[in-house]
Amino acid sequence: MRIVLNLQPNSLYDSIHELMRMAYPGCEIACTEGPGDINFDLSLAIEEQAVSITAQVDTPQGRLRRQEKCAIPQDVGRGLSNWAKQQVRAFTYDLLCELTGSNINRYGILTGMRPVKLVHRLFDQGLTPAQIEQRLLSEYRLEAEKARLLVEIASANRPYLHSADEAGQWVSVYLGIPYCPSRCYYCSFPGAVVKDYEADIVPFLEALFQEIRAISACLREQGLKVQTVYLGGGTPTVLSTYHLEQLFAELRAGGYISQHTVEITVEAGRPDTLDIPKLKVLKDNGVNRICINPQTMNDATLAVIGRHHDKEGVIKCFNWVREVGIEKINMDVIIGLPGEGLSENTNTAQQVLSLNPDNITVHTLALKRGSLMAEKENGITPQQRIRQVEAGVTLFSQLLRQAGYVPYYLYRQKYMKASMENLGYARPGAFCLYNIQMIEERQTIIGLGGGAGSKFIDLEAGRLDSFYNPKNPAAYCQSVDRLISSKVDKLRALN
Structure with a gap:
């Protein structure tokens, strides 16, 4: 199967390609013109007070359109770009789960090697284990079992980390x-x-x-x-x-x-x-x-x-x-x-x-x-x-x-x-x-x-x-x- 991505901007590829691979393992994923077995169009627009994400997906079963607008937090500051990418990943994750009819990744939008690092950053911000679990579930789309596991590991090894x-x-x-x-x-x-x-x-x-x-x-x-x-x-x-x-x-x-x-x-x-x-x-x-x-x-x-x-x-x-x-x-x-x-x-x-x-x-x-x-x-x-x-x-x-x-x-x-x-x-x-x-x-x-x-x-x-x-x-x-x-x-x- 060949999946053709049309991304605006093209830099979105770095944010979503691992999620695409998880949703469609073994398939060819390309950023190019021309038809594929699945055509996936995704765009991000950063406005003054919100980001707008729009997707259109054409599959053999038909066409699916989705759009979402997310208000920009007042305290995002210089982290706007990373925050916007996180919204794109969450939007794409939800869309791919809908398209495939399954949970494509038990770690939600986390596809990197070291997910426990995120938990330590949240601990650094003063959050409690319960608050961290909730954020992992809601913002990062983790399954409850994996959210608990990450918090358990961070809690166990945190005493061994340096200030x-x-x-x-x-x-x-x-x-x-x-x-x-x-x-x-x-x-x-x-x-x-x-x-x-x-x-x-x-x-x-x-x-x-x-x-x-x-x-x-x-x-x-x-x-x-x-x-x-x-x-x-x-x-x-x-x-x-x-x-x-x-x-x-x-x-x-x-x-x-x-x-x-x-x-x-x-x-x-x-x-x-x-x-x-x-x-x-x-x-x-x-x-x-x-x-x-x-x-x-x-x-x-x-x-x-x-x-x-x-x-x-x-x-x-x-x-x-x-x-x-x-x-x-x-x-x-x-x-x-x-x-x-x-x-x-x-x-x-x-x-x-x-x-x-x-x-x-x-x-x-x-x-x-x-x-x-x-x-x-x-x-x-x-x-x-x-x-x-x-x-x-x-x-x-x-x-x-x-x-x-x-x-x-x-x-x-x-x-x-x-x-x-x-x-x-x-x-x-x-x-x-x-x-x-x-x-x-x-x-x-x-x-x-x-x-x-x-x-x-x-x-x-x-x-x-x-x-x-x-x-x-x-x-x-x-x-x-x-x-x-x-x-x-x-x-x-x-x-």
Whole structure:
């Protein structure tokens, strides 16, 4: 199906295209002249005291016209443009629900990655949880269940956020190791599969150590303290024990690990990269949180998605971590993997819960362009498995809450199966601080290494400046001098 948009002004596309995609998944959506299977005309006029929104939609079933006039609030001030866009989104959302005969998004007009940030802004304005829920329902069109969830998560993680004064004193650091032992079929991250360890890893680490040293000098110059460190990727535990020791020595020498550092997480997502000596190195270097990520506890699915381990390998590694004494263990699972339904989800949930991890992160499969699985699933209707996925998410929520876990962070992605989210659960008191700071965007994050993202945050000025290192290891190595220079400039600009 082809949907042709005629928008006045054309900039409305940025406000409504995600809602259109949710209403008509898998359809071509174009801003062009000429007929489509559906022709969607939408215009916005900003008048002196009101905005006027008009729509005409031609479908095979007939023509639908709608118009709405919204009085401009007296206190809108410089926020008029954003307020008008919100009215357009709400108008379009209501219209699309009417056209499709269904609720197109359980999060209403919120289509971004970080909906909890909105709740924190409303808390900043002095609203109560009940008042925030009401605004989410009425102004943003959320379903009641999702509104309650967002308020619950914001209430849980808000005590861990910095004030504007505190935020200027602290950073967290992410280190990206863009290598994996193999590529999972659902993954689009263009990190490298290790083929020749010495040829691949050694030049990359030389560039990473250069970046670590240079940014360390700037952090000290600016008087910034590191609260949390997160080693991600890729799969950081593809590094040898020797190179992990080297990496942690660089981090300690650079002041990234000090008396101020309260959390050090390592993504050891692939059990086939772990052994007891490597885990002891992590423990001895202060790692107090580790991620053992089965994704599923069904061996048939693990083989299909390209994971070179089975569930017994996951259990063995989990027990090794407990034996070595690393304080917290997170386990990631994915709902929406090929061939999996409620029975497979139940099996995974029961086996993961039997291990009693400190954190469980429940992901809803997002098929990114470029993933091998997305290429294979192109012939499948996007709506085919939505009910199964939603049932799986509900199942995990019920079982995890019954077992005493609470949700503490949430983010969403494009191309997710169903209108769902990625949701982090934890035992009370076992929240991952890095995840909270990274998702809620109230602390500067310094990204070092391949594919690492930095967020330079000035809470007082309300500014956020994102900066990303190249994902390709060779491109990263070639550009490390430029990357260092840019980050030093951005860090100095904060203070």
